[in-house]
Each structure stands twice: as structure tokens, then as C-alpha cells.
């Protein structure tokens with residue numbers, strides 16, 4: 711819903727609309743949206759999306775802090791890992807491939823993950839998104855920018871020592887197929903090799919906010935809170 715109506719504005723030119731729709735690859739749904747808006751079926755929503763990528767190693771506390779950000783600042787929380795696990799549970803065509811990839815601690819092809827994120831964004835009435843655990847690789851990042859057509863406003867990096875991450879994951883007890891020592895080691899290697907370059911990229915772009923992810927959940931949230939509070943006052 712966000713995507714279908716976000717670009718609608720009677721004051722923008724048709725060429726701008728065409729460019730925007732083409733970039734987002736949503737011409738069909740956009741024109742449907744215009745027709746529906748004309749009929750008064752849906753209200754115009756002109757807010758531009760506000761996107762936060764939430765990055766950090768396995769067990770660094772991304773999901774835990776996302777819950778607090780949602781409660782305090784009203785974001786929609788899209789966990790890439792949860793979307794992939796939902797595909798496995800629903801026995802979709804990609805389910806078996808995703809399961810094997812997660813068991814190996816490897817990264818699911820970008821196209822699969824970006825499509826799942828795109829679908830959730832389209833369905834959301836919110837315009838503020840927390841995208842948790844994505845992008846994991848430079849290829850993920852480029853793919854998101856190409857398919858969704860927007861860049862993040864904020865990138866959070868939960869910086870946590872490896873031994874603390876391992877301890878947390880082994881104590882998590884949620885029955886995840888990748889919460890075992892063998893897979894955790896692989897995930898940490900993948901994080902160092904493929905995800906840190908993404909974090910460095912956003913650091914160079916001035917979009918990175920590094921959180922020291924050690925201490926109680928509340929103490930860590932007190933580092934996160936001012937980041938979003940500052941954006942709220944800006945409007």
C-alpha cells in the first residue's frame with residue numbers, strides 16, 4: 711500500500727510520475743492507484759518512505775532492539791531472516807533452497823530476499839521501515855537499490871564482541887536450525903567477509919550509527935533512542 715500510494719500527488723508532473731513508477735517498477739499498480747484515488751477508494755498518502763537498515767552480527771541484538779524501536783517510534787519491522795523462515799514454513803518453491811542456505815550460514819540470493827521485502831513494503835500502510843538483518847552483502851545492497859529504488863536514511867550497526875554473540879545465540883532457545891556452534895562459526899565468518907563491507911560503505915556515506923551492543927537491553931536502547939528522536943524533531 712505504501713508503494714502504491716506514496717508517489718501519488720496531484721501537484722507532480724506526469725513525467726515525474728512515469729520516472730518514479732519506472733524506477734520502482736510499479737507502473738501497473740501505480741496507475742491502478744491513481745484510478746482508485748480518482749474514485750475515492752483510497753486516500754492519498756504522500757509521505758516519502760523512511761528506511762532504516764539494522765545490521766550487526768548474529769546475536770548482536772538486532773531483533774530485540776527493533777521491538778523497542780517499533781514500540782517507541784512506530785516503525786514497521788521487517789526482519790529478512792523472519793521473512794525467509796516464513797517461506798520455509800509455508801513450503802514455497804524456494805523453501806528448501808532457503809532452508810539449506812540458512813543451515814549452512816550462507817546468504818540467500820538477493821533477488822529472493824528483496825522480492826520478499828518489497829512485498830511487505832507494498833502491503834504496509836506505514837512509511838517508516840526497519841529492515842532487520844539486511845543487506846548482508848554488497849550484492850544485497852545494490853539489488854535493493856535497483857529493485858526498490860531508494861536508499862536508507864539511517865543504518866544502525868550493533869557492534870558486539872564475538873564471544874558475547876555466540877553466548878547469546880546458544881542461549882536463545884527458539885529452535886532455530888542455525889543456532890548451533892557449527893553454523894554460528896560459519897555465520898560469523900560470512901559476517902566478517904561479506905557484511906562488514908556493507909557497513910563500511912554506509913560509514914563512508916555518513917549514514918552509519920554504531921551502537922555498542924553490550925550491557926542490558928535498556929542500556930543499549932538508550933543509545934538508539936536519540937538517533938530516532940533527532941529525526942522526529944526534524945519532522
Ligand SMILES: Nc1ncnc2c1ncn2[C@@H]1O[C@H](COP(=O)(O)OP(=O)(O)OP(=O)(O)O)[C@@H](O)[C@H]1O
Pocket residue numbers: 766767768769770771772773774775791843878879881882883923924925926927930
Ligand atoms: N543486551 C542483551 N543482553 C543479553 N542478552 C540479550 C541482549 N539483547 C538481546 N539478547 C538476547 O540475545 C539473543 C539474540 O538476540 P536477538 O535475537 O535480538 O539478536 P539478533 O541480532 O536479531 O540475532 P540474529 O541475527 O541471529 O537474528 C536473544 O535470546 C535475546 O533475548
Ligand SMILES: O=c1ccn([C@@H]2O[C@H](COP(=O)(O)O)[C@@H](O)[C@H]2O)c(=O)[nH]1
Pocket residue numbers: 768790791792794811812813815816817818819823842843844845846850888897
Ligand atoms: O538478508 C538476509 C537475511 C538472512 N539470511 C539468512 O537467514 C539467516 C538468519 O538471518 P537472521 O537475520 O539472523 O535471522 C542468515 O544467517 C542467512 O542464512 C539471508 O540469507 N539474507
Ligand SMILES: [Mg+2]
Pocket residue numbers: 772773789791843
Ligand atoms: Mg534477529
